[in-house]
Amino acid sequence: MNVLYRSLRVTVHSQFYRQISVNMIRRTQIKKVLCVAEKNDAAKGIAEIMSNGRSRRREGYSVYNKIYEYEYNLFGQNVTVSMTSVSGHLLGLEFKAPFQKWHSCNPVLLFDAEVEKYCPENFIPIKRTLEREVRQCQALVIWTDCDREGENIGFEIIDVCKAVKPNVQVFRARFSEITPNSIRRACETLTEPNINISDAVDVRQELDLRIGASFTRFQTLRLQKIFPESLSDQLISYGSCQFPTLGFVVERFKAIQAFVPETFFKIKVVHEPNEEESVEFNWKRHRLFNHTACLVLYQMCMEDPTAKVISVTSKPKSKWRPLPLDTVELEKLASRKLRISAKETMKTAEKLYTQGFISYPRTETNMFPQNLNLTLLVEQQTQDNEWGNFAQRILESGGPTPRNGNKSDQAHPPIHPTKYTNSLQGNEKRLYEFIVRHFLACCSKDAQGQEVTVEIEIAEERFSASGLTIIARNYLEVYPYDKWYNKVIPLYRPDTTFQPTAIEMVEGQTSPPQLLTEADLISLMEKHGIGTDATHAEHIETIKSRMYVGLTADQRFLPGELGMGLVEGYNSMGYEMSKPDLRAELEADLKLVSEGRKDKASVLRYHVAKYKAVFIESVRKAKKLDEALSNYLGPAQEITEQEQGEM
Amino acid sequence: MSVGEVQVTQAWLHSEWHVQVPPAWLDACVNWIKEEADRESVPQLQLNQRVLEQWLLTDLRDLAHPVLPEGISEALKTQLDSCYCVQMDSVLDISQPAYTQLQRIRGTDCSNDQVSAVTQETQRPWEAKPTRMLMLQLTDGVQSLEGMEYRPIPALSTNLPPGTKLQLVGPIAVRLGVLLLKAENVKVLGGEVEQLLEIYSQGRVLCGTLGLPEENHPQGEEPDD
Ligand SMILES: [Mg+2]
Numbered sequence: 125m126n127v128l129y130r131s132l133r134v135t136v137h138s139q140f141y142r143q144i145s146v147n148m149i150r151r152t153q154i155k156k157v158l159c160v161a162e163k164n165d166a167a168k169g170i171a172e173i174m175s176n177g178r179s180r181r182r183e184g185y186s187v188y189n190k191i192y193e194y195e196y197n198l199f200g201q202n203v204t205v206s207m208t209s210v211s212g213h214l215l216g217l218e219f220k221a222p223f224q225k226w227h228s229c230n231p232v233l234l235f236d237a238e239v240e241k242y243c244p245e246n247f248i249p250i251k252r253t254l255e256r257e258v259r260q261c262q263a264l265v266i267w268t269d270c271d272r273e274g275e276n277i278g279f280e281i282i283d284v285c286k287a288v289k290p291n292v293q294v295f296r297a298r299f300s301e302i303t304p305n306s307i308r309r310a311c312e313t314l315t316e317p318n319i320n321i322s323d324a325v326d327v328r329q330e331l332d333l334r335i336g337a338s339f340t341r342f343q344t345l346r347l348q349k350i351f352p353e354s355l356s357d358q359l360i361s362y363g364s365c366q367f368p369t370l371g372f373v374v375e376r377f378k379a380i381q382a383f384v385p386e387t388f389f390k391i392k393v394v395h396e397p398n399e400e401e402s403v404e405f406n407w408k409r410h411r412l413f414n415h416t417a418c419l420v421l422y423q424m425c426m427e428d429p430t431a432k433v434i435s436v437t438s439k440p441k442s443k444w445r446p447l448p449l450d451t452v453e454l455e456k457l458a459s460r461k462l463r464i465s466a467k468e469t470m471k472t473a474e475k476l477y478t479q480g481f482i483s484y485p486r487t488e489t490n491m492f493p494q495n496l497n498l499t500l501l502v503e504q505q506t507q508d509n510e511w512g513n514f515a516q517r518i519l520e521s522g523g524p525t526p527r528n529g530n531k532s533d534q535a536h537p538p539i540h541p542t543k544y545t546n547s548l549q550g551n552e553k554r555l556y557e558f559i560v561r562h563f564l565a566c567c568s569k570d571a572q573g574q575e576v577t578v579e580i581e582i583a584e585e586r587f588s589a590s591g592l593t594i595i596a597r598n599y600l601e602v603y604p605y606d607k608w609y610n611k612v613i614p615l616y617r618p619d620t621t622f623q624p625t626a627i628e629m630v631e632g633q634t635s636p637p638q639l640l641t642e643a644d645l646i647s648l649m650e651k652h653g654i655g656t657d658a659t660h661a662e663h664i665e666t667i668k669s670r671m672y673v674g675l676t677a678d679q680r681f682l683p684g685e686l687g688m689g690l691v692e693g694y695n696s697m698g699y700e701m702s703k704p705d706l707r708a709e710l711e712a713d714l715k716l717v718s719e720g721r722k723d724k725a726s727v728l729r730y731h732v733a734k735y736k737a738v739f740i741e742s743v744r745k746a747k748k749l750d751e752a753l754s755n756y757l758g759p760a761q762e763i764t765e766q767e768q769g770e771m
Numbered sequence: 772m773s774v775g776e777v778q779v780t781q782a783w784l785h786s787e788w789h790v791q792v793p794p795a796w797l798d799a800c801v802n803w804i805k806e807e808a809d810r811e812s813v814p815q816l817q818l819n820q821r822v823l824e825q826w827l828l829t830d831l832r833d834l835a836h837p838v839l840p841e842g843i844s845e846a847l848k849t850q851l852d853s854c855y856c857v858q859m860d861s862v863l864d865i866s867q868p869a870y871t872q873l874q875r876i877r878g879t880d881c882s883n884d885q886v887s888a889v890t891q892e893t894q895r896p897w898e899a900k901p902t903r904m905l906m907l908q909l910t911d912g913v914q915s916l917e918g919m920e921y922r923p924i925p926a927l928s929t930n931l932p933p934g935t936k937l938q939l940v941g942p943i944a945v946r947l948g949v950l951l952l953k954a955e956n957v958k959v960l961g962g963e964v965e966q967l968l969e970i971y972s973q974g975r976v977l978c979g980t981l982g983l984p985e986e987n988h989p990q991g992e993e994p995d996d
Contacts, residue, residue: 384981410901414865417919420946
């Protein structure tokens with residue numbers, strides 16, 4: 125964090141690009157085109173498709189980012205394409221030199237200190253490649269991932285290229301999967317990069333930097349001094365997403381601690397009409413939290429223990445096939461069903477995507493677009509030994525009939541397989557199989573069953589039991605992640621009576637909620653708008669790596685002492701630092717910026733001011749933080765007024 | 772004070788409301804109402820009404836005038852056939868955990884507690900939505916007993932203030948000293964008892980049930996600085 129190599133100052137204003145019209149450009153002579161993808165894998169995959177596997181590979185300055193060269197018909201003419209890549213963000217954001225060192229200034233100044241974009245040392249070779257290549261090109265096509273970060277990375281590439289070749293013409297390729305159709309379509313419909321989306325990322329980056337650096341410096345410097353024994357070497361980071369995420373973990377832990385179990389009582393009726401069959405009837409009152417009241421009703425039942433069948437109803441019941449897969453569902457399901465963490469899931473999914481096996485895995489869409497040829501996608505899977513027959517049956521029984529949700533991000537389709545493979549290993553194989561099975565299940569039919577409910581009365585108390593007969597398993601055949609079982613109950617006729625085998629009064633206890641699983645935590649983050657589907661996994665990873673939380677043996681989140689103390693400390697200041705509201709408002713504004721409905725500068729100004737006010741108050745009430753932490757870390761070290769002033 | 776007036780009131784209370792009061796209390800009450808009126812004459816109808824209002828606000832324990840059959844709270848199995856006016860000291864919903872109810876009235880119930888990773892909800896399983904069952908702590912001033920909401924009684928709720936007066940209308944089954952109440956057995960007359968409002972508030976009753984220390988300050992009222 126200390127030494128920075130700054131070789132670029134970004135001053136180019138992007139307003140300019142908006143005025144480019146595609147029609148105008150077509151008249152100029154373009155001979156050579158530079159294409160830049162977000163990662164080397166993607167560049168390689170796209171180049172392979174565009175060149176029909178006949179691209180020439182060259183080295184760039186960065187050993188990880190190759191250059192693929194080939195001829196292609198673009199803008200209605202044959203051009204030479206150089207396809208290369210970056211490795212995610214090319215530029216970083218940092219404070220200007222006087223503010224970079226930890227002790228260089230009072231952290232409160234970081235809310236207003238000047239910031240600038242720079243190219244970190246390890247990315248300079250990539251930047252040099254771009255500068256060298258673009259000089260010989262008349263056009264630049266951005267092939268980064270089509271999401272917020274991708275759009276922003278695109279503008280970083282544009283800024284670097286424009287700095288050495290101001291008149292290069294810039295285009296954006298839009299695609300959701302690295303398949304021939306999708307890439308060809310993107311080439312035919314090149315557009316302009318979207319500055320609004322990129323602006324939203326700039327705002328987020330700048331706020332994260334200012335808020336993160338100020339609070340992190342403040343709390344680290346203070347707490348290291350106050351708890352030298354436990355914290356002297358510890359970085360105590362703060363982030364406006366990681367704290368609410370930590371807050372959820374602490375909140376659940378405290379809910380469990382505060383919970384008071386209560387005893388309840390219920391009446392259970394068992395009927396065994398013959399040796400093979402046994403039915404348990406459930407009390408309509410469910411349960412009572414009072415022994416006497418239950419005993420009174422139980423005694424009445426025992427005095428007249430004849431059961432009268434009130435009604436027997438039979439109705440169809442279906443178990444719904446899954447909805448098309450969006451990112452959050454993928455993370456949650458992979459975590460629950462495959463026991464793969466959200467971070468690992470996204471890493472693996474990204475790899476599957478860049479190899480062309482699945483569509484873009486960052487999507488909020490859970491409905492298939494009309495123009496997606498699902499039949500073709502199902503067809504690709506018919507060759508598999510395990511689910512091939514199922515795929516074949518979908519085609520033979522009327523074709524894919526996807527169940528659709530109602531969310532769309534207007535950018536990417538739901539996650540689905542784009543190419544068949546049986547050559548994967550390990551988690552890649554498991555995740556690919558899951559995505560394929562989920563897709564086929566979604567394109568299939570709901571499972572169908574018939575539910576029979578028997579209602580009986582004993583001494584005017586009502587009880588009921590139900591049985592289930594599965595008629596057609598349908599999607600369940602390809603989707604082992606869902607379970608549905610037959611439950612047989614004997615035949616009862618209305619208005620008949622029988623003697624129950626046993627009537628019992630049983631007791632039980634209420635139990636607290638459980639510690640959060642990763643899937644629960646993602647649900648909460650989504651519910652409160654903390655982070656985006658693209659960043660949930662990262663925030664969770666951060667609070668783990670900072671030791672704010674740990675995992676129990678059954679993979680549930682348990683807050684650590686430092687995490688508990690920090691949340692309690694900030695809570696006792698009366699600020700909702702660990703509550704989701706502050707951050708959620710910011711995320712909502714970022715969305716408006718990305719849609720062009722709010723402007724970058726005013727959103728920045730508003731949120732900087734808000735967090736700055738919270739910061740000033742937090743410093744004023746810093747003793748509360750010490751107090752809360754001393755419950756976990758032992759007595760606080762006294763510090764002098766002067767030391768206090770220096771912090 | 773004319774003796775006739777008091778007797779008329781007593782008869783009215785009994786025939787209209789099935790309310791029985793000890794003569795000494797009634798005398799004192801009528802006297803007090805007249806004093807308050809400051810020698811203006813109080814018409815009989817108004818007097819009746821004012822006495823009833825006083826009774827509704829009185830802790831029946833102060834009257835020490837039993838109306839329920841003796842030993843009813845110990846009866847294993849019996850039935851009440853006539854009409855009785857009693858006082859409800861407190862009420863508790865025993866169909867739900869007290870902890871949940873306490874969180875709700877304190878406003879600390881956290882919807883996040885219910886969140887778990889239910890993904891892509893399939894058809895919702897039939898959930899037993901329990902019918903409410905209130906448990907009432909009743910007294911006729913001398914004998915205390917409980918009444919349970921055996922069948923739904925819309926007129927009752929946990930919002931009724933402690934000391935509310937109820938008219939119980941037989942026949943009412945009694946088991947293990949508990950009245951099995953149905954809608955037709957209960958008429959809410961109203962009233963409250965000021966001294967009971969605090970000690971039998973829902974918060975206190977729920978804390979008592981849970982064995983928690985009674986908090987006078989609701990959570991979140993911690994002073995700032
Ligand atoms: Mg990306």
